[in-house]
Amino acid sequence: MSRRRYLGELALTLLLGWLVLYPIAILALEAAAPGAWRDFVGRPGEWRALWATIWISVASVALAAVIGVPLAFLFEWLEFPGRRTLGSLIALPAVLPPFVGVIAFLFLYGESGFVARAVQALFGLEQSPWRLQGAAAILLVHAYSMYVYFYLFTRAGLAKLDWSMLEAAQALGAGRWATLRRVTLPLIRPSLAGATLLVFMTALGSFSAPYVFGGGFRVMTTQIVASKLNGELALATVETVVLAVVAIVGLALLRRGEGEDILVALGKGTAPRRRPIRRAGVRGLATAAGWLFAVLLLLPHLTLLLVSLVPYGSWTTETLPPVLSLVNYRRLFAEPARLEPLLNSGWMAAVSTLGAVALALVAGELLRRRSPGAWRHPIESLLALPWALPGTVFAIALAATFSVHSPLTLRWVLVGSVTLLPLAYLVRNLPVTGRAVLAGYRQLDPALEEAAASLGAGRWATFRRVTLPLLKPALAAGGSLAFVAALGDFVTSIVLYTYDNRPISIEIMSSLRVSELGVAGAFGVILMLASALVLGIGARR
């Protein structure tokens, strides 16, 4: 290994360590201060929040699986009218910022949402028939937004399944249920385990839903933010460390459950074939169920669109808004103070994405040699680490680290400046860009680089003319996901924003607080469209 490469890897490891590991270490150190734990241990509310976080996450996994897995079987194995269109429609919640989904839910099923108003009007009730609050509301939103992981993972697993396995089971006398239980489910277990892990980690770090719908029901993420807003910084630090530990323990347990045996079918096998549903009644039922589900899933977003067209103060007790106009959108673009959050989110997402992609490229370039570098493992782990920890944890850790001026220990005061939030976005996006870019590098044929070298291209020319063009799909995929995540971020923003860089999500929250539902809706719609647009571009080959 050349000396230059060794130094390059070392420098990258140190940089990533400073960005990713150092803040966590500072956090842990501060939590270790004497007295910090007294409040946490002594207050029953803390234990309740901890327990709530755990059981909400487990219940979210169960609910998401109950919805997502049967849907995957329905769309992967059966053929019925509309299967293709609906199949991609119901994957939609995955591509929209979670915060937008939460707001849309509020407008649709909330206390004064469309459904509540409709029920109220229908039965002539004095008050709203329900309040969308507490654990049930959180679980509803989680089930709605997280079943997609089970749906997509299970479909992918089923698509890879070797059909002759199922026929072999039948030929050996196994009926439909026995085949499902003894062959199909064990074979797609890696997919199910992957989805379980993803949903558990997402639910654990979920902030938007508990924040908007939790009310008095607290989970760790909302508890942390509340402590910080109350000025109980030591307590917030301890809570953050506890949440981080829960996340890491959960990750380790689920990874162990995933098992290590690689279930690769031998030989090439036969591709599964979709079965048309023969009985007309069943086919009709499946089609109707599919459409109903798609409408149910799209309803929140349509609601958001409708609300964005309601002028301020024009909708009071009516079931449906009496006036619709584009006035909210006009205000958004006409008033500089309202336009600013859009611009803020835009530049912060762009800068953080560029940074995360650049770091991933450097890592990919350093690690591309076939001989394993000394720092391969640390670099890969550091790139992946932010995924294992909830966004709140990183936000608090960065706030703790960069609130002190001490250049000798590599700490500067960034709290209160506009740079800390984009830096947090960058750290949060390292796993996404890192995974995409490193996977892209792994698919590169090393012979291509050698060919370029033999044709006289230097290292930089090879990178520019061979590597980059070949990595384009990976860069587009990782970059677009990172950009959209930063654009719609709420969980990190609420901890680290300042007035000068307040992003869209924060502006939506403040619009809601002053009952400007239309403006909040318009922001939500723009966020939704921008996300869909960017992801659409990123997915294009």
Added chain:
Amino acid sequence: MSAFLEVVELAKQWSHTVTVGPISLGIGRGEIVALLGPSGSGKTTVLRLLAGFETPDAGRIAVEGEDVTGVPPARRRFGMVFQHYALFPHLDVGENVAFGLAASGERGAVMAKVAQVLALVDLASFERRKVQELSGGQQQRVALARALAPEPRVLLLDEPLSNLDPALRERTRRELRALIQRVGITTLFVTHEQEEAFDLGDRVAVLNGGRLEQLGTPDELYERPASLFVATFVGRANVFRGRAARAFGGREGETIVVRPERLRFADAGFPGVVRERRYTGPAAFFLVEGDDGVRFEVQAEPDAATVGQRVYVQAARTTGFVEPAP
């Protein structure tokens, strides 16, 4: 005598242009029958119809007089070995073999049966091995053991040797035949290789374009092919028409098929020039171009002729297929 496995007018339409059948077959108890044909001839479809993975549009399948046409694969009691074996990767060898037994017996009996079947395929004490760790030949034997363990009435094999390397194939073929005969199970297998079909099958069913061209012993197929297709698909064959056909003993308007080893060089006969010589050791194939432009092969002693030499060819026997004048 009525057949053990009886297939009557079995047909399946895939699309307007692709149809398999109607096919009728009668197979005796313990008989091994090869389904031979080029790709797309419908041989795998016939096997899958027998296994119950495809539903026929018409016809019926009966075992020992019992109609099984509508019986689902799980209750048909037909064992099947898949082309790529379809061994369950999440189960070890023993669990794979026990899969079809688990429901039926208590644990001790199941384990004894697994051990017995594994011993039968020469894999005794392989129970706890992972299927991924086995060689191709061992995987094939596990697949066979798994299919045989529930003691099926009929054994179906889909291209059983195609996944093995050529060196292993011939040895495995002999072992497979010996094993099937030892078990005494009625067997159907699919292959596109004539040598495999002849070597392994008691009888061979030649399929072409979804239809059964001929069902017979290897000797019958070779010596008395029922159609021009069988004559040319099974073994090497020269097809002669017109003047050449008459020169080799055909009548006016007939098309005749003569195998290369039934032709010989002589002092007089059908004239031509040797264009190529392919040496195979004990003999050589000479590609002869007749004076009327027809090209055909003659099998003879390696030194019987040289390239460019003018030769006269006679037929030792006009065997093979004779298509009468229209």
